[in-house]
Amino acid sequence: MPITYLEKENIFEIRTAQSSYVFGINEKGTIQHLYWGDHIEASECGYLLVGRLHSSFDAEIDRETEEYGGWGGCNYAEPALKVSFADGVRDLRLGYKSYRIVSENEIVIRMADAYYPLFVDVHYKVLPAYDLIERYVQVHNGLNESVRIEQIMAAVWTVQALPDYRMTHVTGRWAGEYQLRSTVLSEGKKVLESRRGFTGPHANPWFAIDNGQADETSGRVWFGALGWSGNWKIVAEKTTFGHVRIVGGVNDFDSSFVLAPGEVYASPVFVGGFTSGGFGQMSRNLHQYQNDYVLPTSKLRKVLYNSWEATEFAVTVEGQKELAQQAARLGVERFVVDDGWFGERHSDRAGLGDWYVNAEKFPNGLEELIDHVKGLGMEFGLWVEPESVNPDSDLFRAHPEWVYQFPTREGTQLRNQLLLNLGLPEVKQFVLHFMTTLLTKYDIRFIKWDMNRTVTEPGTMASCQDADGSMWIKHVHHLYDIWSELRGRFPHVEFETCAGGGARIDLGILRYADQAWISDNTDARDRLSIQEGFSYAYSPSVMMCWVTESPHGFNGRSLPLSYRFHSAMMGGLGIGANISKWSTEELDEAKRYVELYKEIRPVILNGDLYRLSSLRDSNVAAYQYNSTERNESIVFTFLQSQHFGSEVRHLLLQDLVSHAAYAVTIDEGEPFVRHGSTLMNLGLAVSLRGDYKSLMIRIKRLD
Numbered sequence: 001m002p003i004t005y006l007e008k009e010n011i012f013e014i015r016t017a018q019s020s021y022v023f024g025i026n027e028k029g030t031i032q033h034l035y036w037g038d039h040i041e042a043s044e045c046g047y048l049l050v051g052r053l054h055s056s057f058d059a060e061i062d063r064e065t066e067e068y069g070g071w072g073g074c075n076y077a078e079p080a081l082k083v084s085f086a087d088g089v090r091d092l093r094l095g096y097k098s099y100r101i102v103s104e105n106e107i108v109i110r111m112a113d114a115y116y117p118l119f120v121d122v123h124y125k126v127l128p129a130y131d132l133i134e135r136y137v138q139v140h141n142g143l144n145e146s147v148r149i150e151q152i153m154a155a156v157w158t159v160q161a162l163p164d165y166r167m168t169h170v171t172g173r174w175a176g177e178y179q180l181r182s183t184v185l186s187e188g189k190k191v192l193e194s195r196r197g198f199t200g201p202h203a204n205p206w207f208a209i210d211n212g213q214a215d216e217t218s219g220r221v222w223f224g225a226l227g228w229s230g231n232w233k234i235v236a237e238k239t240t241f242g243h244v245r246i247v248g249g250v251n252d253f254d255s256s257f258v259l260a261p262g263e264v265y266a267s268p269v270f271v272g273g274f275t276s277g278g279f280g281q282m283s284r285n286l287h288q289y290q291n292d293y294v295l296p297t298s299k300l301r302k303v304l305y306n307s308w309e310a311t312e313f314a315v316t317v318e319g320q321k322e323l324a325q326q327a328a329r330l331g332v333e334r335f336v337v338d339d340g341w342f343g344e345r346h347s348d349r350a351g352l353g354d355w356y357v358n359a360e361k362f363p364n365g366l367e368e369l370i371d372h373v374k375g376l377g378m379e380f381g382l383w384v385e386p387e388s389v390n391p392d393s394d395l396f397r398a399h400p401e402w403v404y405q406f407p408t409r410e411g412t413q414l415r416n417q418l419l420l421n422l423g424l425p426e427v428k429q430f431v432l433h434f435m436t437t438l439l440t441k442y443d444i445r446f447i448k449w450d451m452n453r454t455v456t457e458p459g460t461m462a463s464c465q466d467a468d469g470s471m472w473i474k475h476v477h478h479l480y481d482i483w484s485e486l487r488g489r490f491p492h493v494e495f496e497t498c499a500g501g502g503a504r505i506d507l508g509i510l511r512y513a514d515q516a517w518i519s520d521n522t523d524a525r526d527r528l529s530i531q532e533g534f535s536y537a538y539s540p541s542v543m544m545c546w547v548t549e550s551p552h553g554f555n556g557r558s559l560p561l562s563y564r565f566h567s568a569m570m571g572g573l574g575i576g577a578n579i580s581k582w583s584t585e586e587l588d589e590a591k592r593y594v595e596l597y598k599e600i601r602p603v604i605l606n607g608d609l610y611r612l613s614s615l616r617d618s619n620v621a622a623y624q625y626n627s628t629e630r631n632e633s634i635v636f637t638f639l640q641s642q643h644f645g646s647e648v649r650h651l652l653l654q655d656l657v658s659h660a661a662y663a664v665t666i667d668e669g670e671p672f673v674r675h676g677s678t679l680m681n682l683g684l685a686v687s688l689r690g691d692y693k694s695l696m697i698r699i700k701r702l703d
């Protein structure tokens, strides 16, 4: 049983394959966090359940390790919940009320205010095999009056005193997302957040904490990821008593809302985990959790072609048909027309919002292209950006009142567009309706759903506050509703989340999206660091990567086709180059890679990823993917630049079967035999020479 209540000690234990998570109720009725880490005997924690008053200047120490604390009394820590009651009282005293075992893997702890009938249900859902616990809260307003919610976080995670704390997270910007950073946590707060209306490229709602010494293969790591695609906040607070608490949820910034009598608000899910197997094991646990539990389906990513970099807005039926012809020759399975197919969309200045097929570009309708694509044995996909509108569009001319705006301000235009207030029921209906029409009328099997700007001028309070939450919250709920509705109506359609590249990827949208476009930067070298950062939290099974032109339009860098393919084969493979212009040799080479990719795809997308070496601290990057049965491995390795003559490097492979013999094939070389023990301890000798060289290695178990 993963969840136990020890009545004598008044302690709850959540036990996963490798971890114990313990909290209890102290004599004051406070729910106190006691322990999170490698297995222990929970019954021996009872002595920790005592309040320890330090001085009149310090909050009681037990309050600082509360499982879920409200702002009130002498609790000065970052609050999980802050409310104002209708009578003007702004003080919350949450205490233990009861517990309910929902199932073998789920427990709900009910807390209540000491005076008002305001109830907080703290949910814990255990995923024992992945060493993860999903947490979220529901707040019930049992008063006869409304309650204003000023801050409501999904969970508080406590890491007990370590000698040092290091926090690892990602940062970035458009075309440079998912860059890893780590920082020492000293007393005070480190805040990761988005206030831009979506998850954002500047930070991502994932964190990891260790003592500064964990590495890829060893060390204790506490980590978590929040499932929310709007404004979010994760605060890591180190107290002067040496604890670190990580509080996360929907950002309270500009987001207070009113809970009417009888209403219930549910927070998003904040999943947390512990491993003593280093950052590599942390990532593998998160990947398998996503693959098995979060993602809407377990389908393998199709090899896609996307026309954006080839044509941008200059979409024509002839041009697309030609690209489709070439794509089919390469073995592509899904042909996607990007921006530029609809309305008067000849540049980014007009047309967004007018979701009808442009008759000049498609004189015989979209069917002509769809039939052509299907005739070539591929399925058809389409780009949309439903939340946005150009002022130069029929939609905006008809409904200027549908955009986020303030009456005395001119709306800020970003990429010449404004954002629709998706929180309005009529806007939600409009989006659902036009998407339904598109997906009903045409045989579309894939939608790339984009959002190319942040939220500004979010509207007056009167227009955005009610029981559904603030407008920031409502936008996201309505987005999720639409995706969920569309998935229900069109189960054969797959969806990609995109926001100017990777600005809306989190465990919230991944409950609805099959795959994610992680960056508009498709330079294969830059991609290595973007993909690596992405892989800390997110699974290769959703990570879309395209092979594009060389020299690359973004930075002028020339890279061999092999390097571009190797980099893009590490997730879901796509091709985004102008393949109408490729030579026969290039096309033949590309075709071979697509064939190869299809063979190794299950290992890449469903297997276990091991980051062997990184360009962050080495001249060589290497990534190993193991099939779940450990009978097959794929390794990609990349040389940045050779220094001082030729060098043979030994890649120390991971998690093979020591006594098993494996056939090793380096690129197109002759296979040779090595044992697991040799490959893991002596390593695999590889020779990489020159600049920007790469190799793919296949390892297959023989017995």
Ligand code: GLA
Pocket: 308, 338, 339, 383, 450, 452, 498, 499, 500, 501, 517, 519, 520
């Ligand atoms: C965004 C996407 C790109 C492309 C363009 C089209 O930037 O990330 O992949 O779809 O929009 O306008």
